[in-house]
Amino acid sequence: MQDLERGSSKPxxxxxxxxxxxxxxxxxxxxxxxxxxxxxxxxYSREYPLNDEFGDLLEGFWRPHRTKSVAQVIIELxxxxxxxxxxxxxxxxxxLIGNKRNVKPLLAAVAEWNSLRRRPFAFFTxxxxxxxxxxxxxxLMKDAxxxxxxxxxxxxxxTHTKGPLKRRHTDRTLYERVRCIQQYGIxxxxxxxxxxxxxxxxxxxxxxxxxx
Numbered sequence: 001m002q003d004l005e006r007g008s009s010k011p012x013x014x015x016x017x018x019x020x021x022x023x024x025x026x027x028x029x030x031x032x033x034x035x036x037x038x039x040x041x042x043x044y045s046r047e048y049p050l051n052d053e054f055g056d057l058l059e060g061f062w063r064p065h066r067t068k069s070v071a072q073v074i075i076e077l078x079x080x081x082x083x084x085x086x087x088x089x090x091x092x093x094x095x096l097i098g099n100k101r102n103v104k105p106l107l108a109a110v111a112e113w114n115s116l117r118r119r120p121f122a123f124f125t126x127x128x129x130x131x132x133x134x135x136x137x138x139x140l141m142k143d144a145x146x147x148x149x150x151x152x153x154x155x156x157x158x159t160h161t162k163g164p165l166k167r168r169h170t171d172r173t174l175y176e177r178v179r180c181i182q183q184y185g186i187x188x189x190x191x192x193x194x195x196x197x198x199x200x201x202x203x204x205x206x207x208x209x210x211x212x
Contacts, residue, residue, distance in 0.1 A: 018066060021066050029080070039089065044073060046066045077089075085120075088124060089123050089124075092125075093127075124150070131151070133172070142186065152192070153207075
Protein backbone atom coordinates (compact mmCIF):
# COMPACT_ATOMS: atom_id res chain seq x y z
CA MET A 1 0.00 0.00 0.00
CA GLN A 2 2.85 2.41 0.79
CA ASP A 3 4.41 1.80 -2.62
CA LEU A 4 1.05 2.52 -4.27
CA GLU A 5 0.61 5.77 -2.32
CA ARG A 6 4.14 6.85 -3.33
CA GLY A 7 3.48 5.99 -6.97
CA SER A 8 6.33 3.47 -6.95
CA SER A 9 4.45 0.18 -7.04
CA LYS A 10 6.37 -2.81 -8.40
CA PRO A 11 5.05 -5.01 -11.22
CA UNK A 12 5.14 -8.10 -8.98
CA UNK A 13 5.18 -8.92 -5.27
CA UNK A 14 5.99 -12.41 -4.07
CA UNK A 15 6.27 -13.79 -0.55
CA UNK A 16 9.48 -15.47 0.52
CA UNK A 17 7.60 -18.62 1.50
CA UNK A 18 4.35 -20.16 0.24
CA UNK A 19 1.34 -19.85 2.54
CA UNK A 20 0.15 -23.07 4.21
CA UNK A 21 -3.01 -24.34 2.56
CA UNK A 22 -4.89 -24.68 5.83
CA UNK A 23 -5.01 -20.87 5.98
CA UNK A 24 -7.10 -20.70 2.81
CA UNK A 25 -10.71 -19.65 3.56
CA UNK A 26 -13.64 -21.79 2.52
CA UNK A 27 -15.12 -21.04 -0.90
CA UNK A 28 -18.36 -19.06 -0.87
CA UNK A 29 -20.77 -21.59 -2.36
CA UNK A 30 -23.68 -19.17 -2.06
CA UNK A 31 -22.32 -17.59 -5.26
CA UNK A 32 -23.18 -20.65 -7.37
CA UNK A 33 -26.12 -22.93 -8.09
CA UNK A 34 -24.79 -26.45 -7.60
CA UNK A 35 -27.55 -27.95 -9.74
CA UNK A 36 -25.97 -26.26 -12.77
CA UNK A 37 -22.71 -28.20 -12.34
CA UNK A 38 -21.81 -31.75 -13.30
CA UNK A 39 -19.25 -32.00 -10.47
CA UNK A 40 -17.94 -30.08 -7.49
CA UNK A 41 -14.25 -29.68 -6.61
CA UNK A 42 -12.13 -29.50 -3.48
CA UNK A 43 -8.56 -28.26 -3.89
CA TYR A 44 -6.38 -30.60 -1.83
CA SER A 45 -2.83 -29.71 -2.83
CA ARG A 46 -0.55 -27.40 -4.76
CA GLU A 47 2.56 -28.26 -6.77
CA TYR A 48 3.26 -31.32 -8.86
CA PRO A 49 5.80 -33.59 -7.13
CA LEU A 50 7.33 -35.28 -10.20
CA ASN A 51 9.50 -33.95 -13.01
CA ASP A 52 7.69 -35.13 -16.13
CA GLU A 53 5.62 -33.57 -18.91
CA PHE A 54 2.38 -34.17 -17.03
CA GLY A 55 3.53 -31.60 -14.49
CA ASP A 56 1.81 -28.64 -16.12
CA LEU A 57 2.16 -26.63 -12.91
CA LEU A 58 5.92 -26.90 -12.48
CA GLU A 59 6.47 -23.30 -13.52
CA GLY A 60 5.21 -20.47 -11.38
CA PHE A 61 4.50 -22.40 -8.19
CA TRP A 62 6.55 -23.14 -5.12
CA ARG A 63 8.03 -26.37 -3.93
CA PRO A 64 7.56 -28.53 -1.94
CA HIS A 65 4.24 -30.29 -2.47
CA ARG A 66 1.69 -28.72 -0.08
CA THR A 67 -1.57 -30.27 1.11
CA LYS A 68 -4.54 -29.22 3.19
CA SER A 69 -5.16 -30.84 6.55
CA VAL A 70 -7.60 -33.71 6.95
CA ALA A 71 -9.82 -31.51 9.12
CA GLN A 72 -10.05 -28.80 6.46
CA VAL A 73 -11.03 -31.23 3.70
CA ILE A 74 -13.74 -32.72 5.92
CA ILE A 75 -15.07 -29.23 6.63
CA GLU A 76 -15.28 -28.59 2.89
CA LEU A 77 -17.11 -31.89 2.37
CA UNK A 78 -19.59 -30.84 5.05
CA UNK A 79 -20.03 -27.52 3.30
CA UNK A 80 -20.88 -29.24 0.01
CA UNK A 81 -23.19 -31.64 1.78
CA UNK A 82 -25.14 -28.87 3.50
CA UNK A 83 -25.46 -27.07 0.18
CA UNK A 84 -27.43 -30.17 -0.92
CA UNK A 85 -24.79 -31.34 -3.38
CA UNK A 86 -25.03 -35.04 -4.22
CA UNK A 87 -22.79 -36.56 -6.85
CA UNK A 88 -19.21 -36.39 -8.19
CA UNK A 89 -16.51 -34.46 -6.33
CA UNK A 90 -13.10 -33.85 -7.89
CA UNK A 91 -10.33 -33.97 -5.31
CA UNK A 92 -8.02 -31.52 -7.05
CA UNK A 93 -4.58 -33.06 -6.82
CA UNK A 94 -2.00 -33.29 -9.60
CA UNK A 95 -0.69 -36.60 -8.27
CA LEU A 96 -2.52 -38.30 -5.42
CA ILE A 97 0.52 -40.40 -4.52
CA GLY A 98 2.81 -37.40 -4.36
CA ASN A 99 2.49 -37.30 -0.57
CA LYS A 100 1.32 -40.70 0.68
CA ARG A 101 2.02 -39.84 4.30
CA ASN A 102 -0.68 -37.17 4.17
CA VAL A 103 -3.12 -38.69 1.73
CA LYS A 104 -3.65 -42.07 3.42
CA PRO A 105 -5.06 -40.58 6.66
CA LEU A 106 -7.16 -38.26 4.50
CA LEU A 107 -8.64 -41.14 2.51
CA ALA A 108 -9.45 -43.03 5.72
CA ALA A 109 -11.26 -39.98 7.11
CA VAL A 110 -13.14 -39.41 3.85
CA ALA A 111 -14.20 -43.06 3.80
CA GLU A 112 -15.62 -42.76 7.31
CA TRP A 113 -17.35 -39.45 6.53
CA ASN A 114 -18.85 -40.70 3.26
CA SER A 115 -20.08 -43.93 4.85
CA LEU A 116 -21.77 -42.18 7.79
CA ARG A 117 -23.76 -40.07 5.31
CA ARG A 118 -24.70 -43.00 3.10
CA ARG A 119 -22.14 -42.13 0.42
CA PRO A 120 -23.57 -38.92 -1.07
CA PHE A 121 -20.36 -38.27 -3.02
CA ALA A 122 -18.41 -40.22 -5.64
CA PHE A 123 -14.82 -39.00 -5.97
CA PHE A 124 -12.31 -38.70 -8.77
CA THR A 125 -8.76 -37.35 -8.91
CA UNK A 126 -5.43 -37.50 -10.75
CA UNK A 127 -2.47 -39.78 -10.05
CA UNK A 128 0.56 -41.30 -11.70
CA UNK A 129 0.38 -44.89 -12.92
CA UNK A 130 2.53 -45.85 -9.90
CA UNK A 131 -0.73 -45.75 -7.96
CA UNK A 132 -1.11 -49.39 -8.99
CA UNK A 133 1.92 -50.34 -6.90
CA UNK A 134 0.26 -49.44 -3.59
CA UNK A 135 -2.56 -51.83 -2.75
CA UNK A 136 -3.21 -50.15 0.60
CA UNK A 137 -3.79 -46.81 -1.09
CA UNK A 138 -6.07 -48.37 -3.72
CA UNK A 139 -8.11 -50.06 -1.00
CA LEU A 140 -8.45 -46.74 0.82
CA MET A 141 -9.59 -45.05 -2.38
CA LYS A 142 -12.18 -47.75 -2.96
CA ASP A 143 -13.47 -47.43 0.61
CA ALA A 144 -13.63 -43.63 0.31
CA UNK A 145 -15.79 -43.82 -2.80
CA UNK A 146 -13.35 -43.06 -5.62
CA UNK A 147 -14.79 -44.21 -8.93
CA UNK A 148 -12.25 -42.86 -11.42
CA UNK A 149 -8.71 -41.53 -11.69
CA UNK A 150 -6.99 -39.55 -14.43
CA UNK A 151 -3.68 -41.25 -15.19
CA UNK A 152 -0.81 -40.29 -17.49
CA UNK A 153 -0.37 -43.48 -19.46
CA UNK A 154 2.17 -42.93 -22.24
CA UNK A 155 5.11 -42.70 -19.85
CA UNK A 156 5.31 -46.51 -19.76
CA UNK A 157 5.42 -47.14 -23.50
CA UNK A 158 8.98 -48.47 -24.04
CA THR A 159 9.60 -46.52 -27.25
CA HIS A 160 8.31 -43.33 -25.68
CA THR A 161 10.47 -43.10 -22.58
CA LYS A 162 13.54 -41.36 -23.93
CA GLY A 163 14.13 -37.83 -22.80
CA PRO A 164 15.32 -35.86 -19.80
CA LEU A 165 11.96 -35.89 -18.02
CA LYS A 166 11.20 -39.62 -18.27
CA ARG A 167 11.55 -42.50 -15.86
CA ARG A 168 11.49 -46.10 -17.04
CA HIS A 169 9.03 -48.68 -15.74
CA THR A 170 10.87 -51.97 -15.60
CA ASP A 171 9.05 -54.13 -13.05
CA ARG A 172 5.42 -54.08 -14.24
CA THR A 173 3.89 -53.27 -17.60
CA LEU A 174 1.54 -50.40 -18.18
CA TYR A 175 -1.22 -52.86 -19.01
CA GLU A 176 -0.75 -54.63 -15.68
CA ARG A 177 -0.88 -51.36 -13.77
CA VAL A 178 -4.03 -50.12 -15.50
CA ARG A 179 -5.77 -53.47 -14.97
CA CYS A 180 -4.75 -53.42 -11.30
CA ILE A 181 -6.39 -50.03 -10.74
CA GLN A 182 -9.53 -51.17 -12.56
CA GLN A 183 -9.81 -54.22 -10.33
CA TYR A 184 -10.57 -51.91 -7.41
CA GLY A 185 -13.61 -50.60 -9.26
CA ILE A 186 -11.83 -47.41 -10.29
CA UNK A 187 -12.14 -46.27 -13.91
CA UNK A 188 -8.88 -45.18 -15.54
CA UNK A 189 -9.17 -42.01 -17.59
CA UNK A 190 -6.12 -41.87 -19.86
CA UNK A 191 -4.05 -38.71 -20.25
CA UNK A 192 -1.48 -38.91 -23.02
CA UNK A 193 1.05 -36.23 -23.91
CA UNK A 194 2.81 -36.08 -27.26
CA UNK A 195 4.68 -33.38 -29.14
CA UNK A 196 7.00 -32.20 -26.40
CA UNK A 197 10.26 -30.62 -27.48
CA UNK A 198 12.49 -33.69 -27.59
CA UNK A 199 9.93 -35.78 -29.56
CA UNK A 200 10.16 -36.46 -33.28
CA UNK A 201 7.29 -37.42 -35.59
CA UNK A 202 7.81 -41.15 -35.10
CA UNK A 203 7.12 -40.71 -31.37
CA UNK A 204 3.43 -40.11 -32.04
CA UNK A 205 2.56 -43.61 -33.28
CA UNK A 206 3.72 -45.91 -30.42
CA UNK A 207 1.61 -44.30 -27.67
CA UNK A 208 -1.37 -43.96 -30.00
CA UNK A 209 -1.13 -47.60 -31.05
CA UNK A 210 -0.74 -48.69 -27.45
CA UNK A 211 -3.84 -46.74 -26.39
CA UNK A 212 -5.88 -48.29 -29.20
